[in-house]
Amino acid sequence: MRVKPLVIRLTVVAVMIAMVMAPFNTSSAEGAAVDKPWMNASLSAKERTALLLKSMTLEEKVDFVTGDVNNNYGFYNEGIERLGIPALKMADGPAGIRVANPDVQDKQATALPAPIALAASWDTEAASQYGDLLGKEAYNTTHNVFLGPGLDIARLPWGSRNFESLGEDPLLQSKLGAAYVKGVQSNPVIATAKHYLLNNQETERFTTNVKADERTIQEVYLRPFESAVQAGLGAAMCSFNKINGVAACDNDEMLNDVLKGQKGFDGFIMSDYGANVSTATSANAGLDLETPGVPYNMWGDKLLAAVKKGEVSEERLDDMVSRILQQMFEKGLFDHPAKNNLIDAKADGALARKIAEDSMVLLQNNNNMLPLSADKLKSIAVIGPDADNGSAAGGGSSKVNPTYSVSPLKGIRERAGNDVDVKYAPGSDPITAGDIIPGPSAVPSSLLHPAVPEEKGASVGYATYDEGENGLRGEYWDNAAMEGSPGFVHTDKQVNMNLGFYNFDFNARSPKVDPVPTKFNSMMSARWTGVIAAPETGEYKLSISSMGSGKLYLDGELFIDNKGTKLETTEKSITLKKGEQHSVRIEYRTDSPNFDDSDYGGMIRFGWEPPADVQDKLIKDAVELARKSDVAVIVTRTYDSEGYVDRSDLELPNNQDRLIKAVAAVNPKTIVVQMSGRAVEMDGWQHDVPAIIQAWYAGQEQGSALAHILFGDVNPSGKLPVTFPVNEKATPVSSEAQFPGINGNGDYSEGIDVGYRGYEKEGIKPAFAFGYGLSYTTFNYSNLKTKADKSGKKESTVEVSLNLRNTGKVSGSEVVQVYTGKLPAPVDTPPKQLAGFAKIKLEPGKQQRVTIQLDNKALSYWDEKSDQWVMPSGEVPIYVGSSSADIRLEGKVTIPEAKNAGKGNQDKNSKQAK
The missing domain is CATH 2.60.40.10 (Immunoglobulins)
Incomplete structure (x- = not known):
């Protein structure tokens, strides 16, 4: 979980003193100036730390290790101006610098390909360059601590946060992660390895208790962190989950015995934002820095009282402070204060493009369909809900506001040239955070028309429907009972909503979808009204997927009542006639017991499963364009994000599977380009298309990189850093006990056989194996x-x-x-x-x-x-x-x-x- 960051004006006094220590000037209650012999850069980091520590009061030490919950921009831990200690100004990552302060370069930075794409390059030199760019841009956007790399093993092929890490294999993660850390810290910036430890799912991530044996932890999950430590890692971040019954940030064995003891980590351990759940316990267990918590901190005055009572020793407090200060001195944070220097968007964008090109994996190329030749083409159909914008990226705290972006459509048009007619059709509605919710795809907007209230208004019922607009009229309340007047009214193209954490301003939103105001992110209710008209006559399954009660009324009668005590789906079949309108009313309330946890937001989808041969208007338009084109390039997308839900299936969301099959049926030269941060199921259409490219979330130069691969300017060399299974059932972690867990316990019963090891052991044949990737040569x-x-x-x-x-x-x-x-x-x-x-x-x-x-x-x-x-x-x-x-x-x-x-x-x- 993250809190809204804050900007602090930082004053750093750099005073160079001779090596012989001068006497301190005793500070007065008003904070009189002091001599600062620790600013002597010729001393070792250890010596400088010892000098500074002696000058700090008990209160200053506690304040220094406690996050400031009152900040507005950036995850800061306050500095101490009296002593010349700079604030720790943290930038989220790990795919770029998430600049939160609007006064810093319009909050823009280079959006790099996701770390999972970097992993697909299998290139340690690229990882070093990637890290160096991040460190450089962090420093030049006023930050001195970078919250990356992510070193969570991709245990689940559908993991919503797989894109933030470096794959399923501990050696590949270790090699790339170490190079990444060295690259970041070649600048005056501290790298932070996260999330320590066993943070491998988003579902129940705040509460799940991971049960794993020592050998599994050591051979698989610890190895990337150990390599990062050997690379000089400055900081590590402990996670929300429990490890064998003990909260990660309270876990004395994992923090003190293993990380600091066995692995020799001499940096500091910070909590994830809000992950610290105790005062003395976490301090004594090895937590060194509490980041700002939500809604309050467990340290601060509580830690000060614990020290005075002897529950936490002053020696332990000094160890916390010393670990942080020594890293700050060692990494140059005192001597080279972070600045606001304009980043080189062109040069950094070129590196982003190069890494994207090296990361794309050619999964299928039947009959040498690729590379394309512009000289032999007259027309190309570019199809896909996000193919016309450059925003296809993972959400959550890794979302970066790019300095510029190149969409797949733009990249293909520029590379194809003026002699090739390149046209676009979306083919499906935009992909949003709602698509993380498990269940059938959302009803397409083309089937829906919003209700228009009577001129005078009526408390119940609507007089007419707007045939010229697609979607349903949505009314939102900031309470769970639809009490009072709605606080927000607009037309939702689809009922496909996932609020709470996913709706904060740093999350990846489609530019084609109006955002819901953040005041509805916790307890809320909503009503959608309008009509639905089927594109063809047949039997349809309509569904409501929700956490919290969701009711669907058709023609005034209750048709589906989904209780939503947990995230679940209720569906029901109905025969619909082509073009026949039926009134729709959907009512939703955040009345699940789970909403007692304020991390959750409203989650509901109005879904459908139409007859196999039915096409809505968006698909029909794409099919017609593909039919008239020499080649069809379908750019698909998933929405993957930090939060509290893993989709738990591998299907492409929002009717994209149906889109591929329909287009491939009319154009045998159909190329599928997948922009996802995880494995995708292809079993239903893989054999219908000649070529498939796994492009990942490819960063702000995604369109240029893709075009270079499609036309053979770059020979694809990416290899899968994760196994792609045939479907979610054919994996080594397919039991409920393994995921999401039973009664809050996730059993890592597969042990060391994670990823391809498990497929090999159990004889499960994947769709595409770990390490797989084709080339234009042999x-x-x-x-x-x-x-x-x-x-x-x-x-x-x-x-x-x-x-x-x-x-x-x-x-x-x-x-x-x-x-x-x-x-x-x-x-x-x-x-x-x-x-x-x-x-x-x-x-x-x-x-x-x-x-x-x-x-x-x-x-x-x-x-x-x-x-x-x-x-x-x-x-x-x-x-x-x-x-x-x-x-x-x-x-x-x-x-x-x-x-x-x-x-x-x-x-x-x-x-x-x-």
């Missing part, structure tokens, strides 16, 4: 060699080498992936796990010898009895290929018995004294 793998070199070390170093040749006709890049098989271990290990990778670019006909050193953790297992990694001796299968399922070469390596067997690869400082 590559040959040959001459595999393996070598284990102990060289007197406690554990072996394993190298794999092979020849890679570009056997096609164009230049291209290939990601060579090396997997280990089952280990000769006393515990069960994955049948396949990523152990190393390299991205190699080759010209046509060229060959390169590729050498990859394997990650030792892929050759080891976590031993829970000794709290350490153990590399077992014996023979290990080696698989080399273009994806986890496309293995080109197989070999083996023999790991010799390590010296001091059982001691290998032990984590630093196995346990830390508390």
Whole structure:
């Protein structure tokens, strides 16, 4: 959860003092000036911290570690002007800088491709450049703490926040995350790894208790954080969920013993916004900084009282302050105050485009449909609800206001040139936050017409309907009982509403949909009135999906009564005749017991399931355009966002599946471009189209990057960082106990077999495997060699080498992936796990010898009895290929018995004294 940020005018006094410490001037009650020997930049960060700490009062220390809930712009923790301590001015991420202050560059920054797209590049150098751009823009938009990267493993293929992180594999996340952190912190900015730990779903994310064993935590979920720590990470953010029964920010084992102890983290741990639920408990458990809470903080005066009572020691308080100050000194926050310098929109946009191009994954290319040739085309139909705007991005706190944007339509038009007629049809209604709600797609706006009240008005009933406008008349109340006059009245194209957190101003809203005022974000009620007219005669299923009661009246009679005690769907069949109008009234109230939690907002959708061959007007118009065009490019979209709902299915929302099938039926040259941050189900239409591109949320240059891929200016080289299953049932996490959990407990019973490991173990064939991605050229793998070199070390170093040749006709890049098989271990290990990778670019006909050193953790297992990694001796299968399922070469390596067997690869400082 986030609070509205605030701007603080920051005064930083930089006084350079000689190395010999001068006496302090004692401050008066009015805050007289003090000498500041800690501003001597020639001293070490540790020395400067010690000097400053001695000059701080008890009250100042408590204030320093407590967030300011009164800020208006930006997530700040106040500085202390008397001592020259700058405020911690935090910027949300991780896909760009979310500038909240309207006085800073019109709140604009570069909208980068989502981190899941970065992960699809499999490129550590790109990750470093990505991080550097974020750090640079954070600094130049007045921020000195960046809330990224996201290092949450994509455990669920439908996870609403998968787009913010770096995929399902811990090694891929670790390599890219470490490079990202180093890039950010090459600037005077502190990077923040989030969300620590096991924050892998949005459904019940504030309350869920994750049950996971130690080995699973160590081998999968901790690894990206450990790599970030080794990269010099300055801060980590603890999450809302519980871990084995203990709140993440209260979790002494996870914060003190594991992160600070085993992993040697010397930075500071902050809470997610509102995630701290205690005072002394969280402080003693290892939380160092409480970010502003909602609606109040648990620290501040409460922490001061706890220290005075001895519930929290002064030594622990000093440790909190020291950890923060030392990172501030070490990362340059004192010596290089953040500024408001105009960012280079053109140069940064060019990098955003390059990363987007490298991230797009060619999933299907039957009969070499791609690349397109503008010389051979006369017309292109561009279709899709958001294909004409550049705002396709994830929502929530990662939403960035771009410096400019290039829509897919604009990018294709500019690349195709004036000789190709490029026309546009939306094909479906705009995608909104309402589409996160599970259930059937919303009734299209083309079937609906709003009620027009009688001239004098009537308390019940309406006289006429507006045939010239689509949608239903919506009336909104800021109470749950429709009491008084409605506070907002307008025409909603669809009844497809998801308010609360999703309706704050930093969320991704379609520019085609009028926003609902934020005063309706909590308790509210609404009524929609108008008529519905079916496009064809047949049997239809109408539905209400809602949390809170939703009632559908047809022709004045109650047709559906959805109780909505939880988020659920009620549907009912009816025969409708073509063009026959039926009056519609929908009433909704936030009267579910769940609305006692103020994080929730109104959620309702008026849905339908029409007969298979029925097309509404939006689809019909798109079909007619496609029929007349040489090529049809359908740009689909999902809405993924931080919040409190995971859709829990993989279907494209808002009738887009039906759109694809209808267009493909009239144009055999139909290309589907998917803009999503998660896996998408394609089983119903995959074989109807020749080409599919997974474009992710591609940032502000999405249109240019897509056009370059479509026309072959750039050879696609992206590889999937997550497995795409056939559907939501064919996954390793398909039970209710695993997701969303039973009685508030989420059981990670799949253990270490997350993502492709689970598919391999259970023999589930995915639609597209982890690591998969096609190219416009071909590559040959040959001459595999393996070598284990102990060289007197406690554990072996394993190298794999092979020849890679570009056997096609164009230049291209290939990601060579090396997997280990089952280990000769006393515990069960994955049948396949990523152990190393390299991205190699080759010209046509060229060959390169590729050498990859394997990650030792892929050759080891976590031993829970000794709290350490153990590399077992014996023979290990080696698989080399273009994806986890496309293995080109197989070999083996023999790991010799390590010296001091059982001691290998032990984590630093196995346990830390508390």
